[in-house]
Amino acid sequence: MTPAPEMTARELLDFYLEAGVDALVGEEAVDRFAAVDQPAPAARASLPAAAKADMVRPAPTLQPAAPQAPDEAIMAAREAARTAASLDELRAILEKFEGCALKGSATRMVFADGNPAAKVMLVGEAPGRDEDIEGLPFVGRSGKLLDRMLAAIGLDRTSVYIANVVPWRPPGNRTPTPQETQICLPFITRQIELADPDILVCLGGPSAQTLLNIKDGITKTRGRWFTFNSGKRDIRAIPTFHPAFLLRSPLQKRFAWRDMLSVKKALSE
Numbered sequence: 577m578t579p580a581p582e583m584t585a586r587e588l589l590d591f592y593l594e595a596g597v598d599a600l601v602g603e604e605a606v607d608r609f610a611a612v613d614q615p616a617p618a619a620r621a622s623l624p625a626a627a628k629a630d631m632v633r634p635a636p637t638l639q640p641a642a643p644q645a646p647d648e649a650i651m652a653a654r655e656a657a658r659t660a661a662s663l664d665e666l667r668a669i670l671e672k673f674e675g676c677a678l679k680g681s682a683t684r685m686v687f688a689d690g691n692p693a694a695k696v697m698l699v700g701e702a703p704g705r706d707e708d709i710e711g712l713p714f715v716g717r718s719g720k721l722l723d724r725m726l727a728a729i730g731l732d733r734t735s736v737y738i739a740n741v742v743p744w745r746p747p748g749n750r751t752p753t754p755q756e757t758q759i760c761l762p763f764i765t766r767q768i769e770l771a772d773p774d775i776l777v778c779l780g781g782p783s784a785q786t787l788l789n790i791k792d793g794i795t796k797t798r799g800r801w802f803t804f805n806s807g808k809r810d811i812r813a814i815p816t817f818h819p820a821f822l823l824r825s826p827l828q829k830r831f832a833w834r835d836m837l838s839v840k841k842a843l844s845e
């Protein structure tokens with residue numbers, strides 16, 4: 577997608593916004609298509625004719641590493657996640673993992689926030705723009721609402737652990753593809769196993785469907801208790817509405833409030 581040359585700066589910005597570009601990652605634009613190792617213009621003038629002729633040839637195409645087939649990437653993710661003996665090791669392994677293409681477009685990985693020893697772990701779907709910039713989950717508008725929901729039952733980020741199914745922001749905040757989700761699943765599963773919370777809160781339908789392996793949508797499943805088998809033990813799990821949904825549909829907050837009360841009650845049992 578190339579913008580037309582006669583566009584004004586304003587039109588150009590609108591074009592980029594519509595194309596899903598909503599964050600700057602550097603002060604200077606980098607022309608990645610420019611020929612590699614081209615001498616500066618002054619040096620070019622003094623080059624012999626044969627060398628100049630070489631330079632008008634198209635730049636060699638940079639060959640990206642062949643993307644891994646999804647099945648292979650899922651197997652590699654399982655293998656890699658299994659070897660992590662601690663959350664720190666898991667984070668380091670995930671930083672090096674190349675099997676998920678989202679890593680290439682994200683600014684940084686968003687691993688977790690909060691207290692890994694907490695009794696409650698909350699898992700969202702994937703980072704958004706603010707999370708991608710800060711490298712922490714739920715720090716944008718929906719994160720602020722999540723903080724208020726937690727405060728309503730006496731919790732905060734020192735008493736919960738927060739992560740996402742997918743640790744890299746999908747471009748333009750699109751929904752992660754089923755393949756991307758499946759590739760990331762072994763990592764979040766291992767993260768839950770290592771954190772070993774007593775209660776798992778799935779924030780939104782995609783998180784609940786992926787982690788609890790269920791098909792029903794969030795309206796049917798929210799507020800119901802499920803079991804998440806971490807491989808180590810059964811953990812009580814409850815889906816609730818995603819805070820981003822609650823921002824769009826504030827009337828639904830009363831149901832999320834009930835779910836938070838269920839979490840509070842379960843904590844006291």
Ligand code: URA
Nearest residue numbers: 700701702703713714
């Ligand atoms: N939505 C999510 O699912 N996760 C975040 O971290 C932020 C928004």
